[in-house]
Amino acid sequence: MEAKKAADSLVVMNELVLPNDTNTFGNLMGGRLMYWMDIGAAMAAGKHCNKPCMTASVDNISFKNPIKLGNIVHIEVKLTRAFTTSMEVRIRVWGEDPLHQHRYESNEAYFTFVALDKDNRPSPVPELIAETEEEKSQYKAALRRRQLRLILGGKMAPDDATELKALFVPAAGATESKT
Template identity: 75%
Template sequence: MEGRKASESFIIMNELVLPNDTNTFGNLMGGRLMYWMDIAASMAAARHCNFPCMTASVDNLSFKNAIKLGNVVHIEAKITRAFNTSMEIHLKVWGEDMLHQYRYESNEAYFTFVALDPTGKPRSVPPVITETEQEKQLFDGALRRRQLRLILGGKMKPDDANELKALFIKE
């Protein structure tokens, strides 16, 4: 299967935070942001492999800055690495205060998607071709993040996570 450039999966999604999207503090609800991030990640994954995809996991999602009512949410998503049937997508989120004309960082996360065949079974995906230094760094770290996800999900024993262990154990 021929590889595809990471840049070809790049998605930008924008949403306006309306009253129905906020909590009692006037901040964007975390669940609504996750919903929008899931959509952006899904589009990036599908753009990479040209198959329907579904969410397999979401890594740590921490909130650096709240996004307020009336602000614009900017979500960028791009694939970092493809494994056999799964793909890791990196997402960055900014808020933009249009009234005061400034942007601020809000969130960053990694989502994992699995490509599906017409019967709903996982199918192979093309490898990722990196071009920039940042793409290469994200690609290199993806295997360690995958091993951590598999350990936390009970699908891998810590002793089998050689890439991850290499960060902590010097031989």
């Protein structure tokens, strides 16, 4: 299986916020946005592994700014890392007020997808090649996010999360400065 570049998984979606997409405040409903984010993430994961994929987990989705009725939703999706059978996907969302030509950050989240074989069992995926500095940073951090997901899901003991633990526990032999 040949490794693939992170850039090759890029998916960009745009949606217009219509009345049926909004709540009583005239804002895009969170569930509708999550639906669009899941579709984009599935497309990016499928591009990477050329197999059907299913959502395995969704990390914290933070809503920074609401997207209003009549605004445009821009969704950018790209893989951050591929593991044995799973892939971490980063989703970034912006809103755009087309009348005032103003674009603003709205959301960000990480989804995990698992590739499936013909019997709907987890299937190996190609490695991911991170090229840019941002891709390399996301790639490195993906292992810590994965360990946290596994701990929270009861699939890993906290003591086994070496990458995550390294953020909080001083390295062996390191001395603390007492200034």
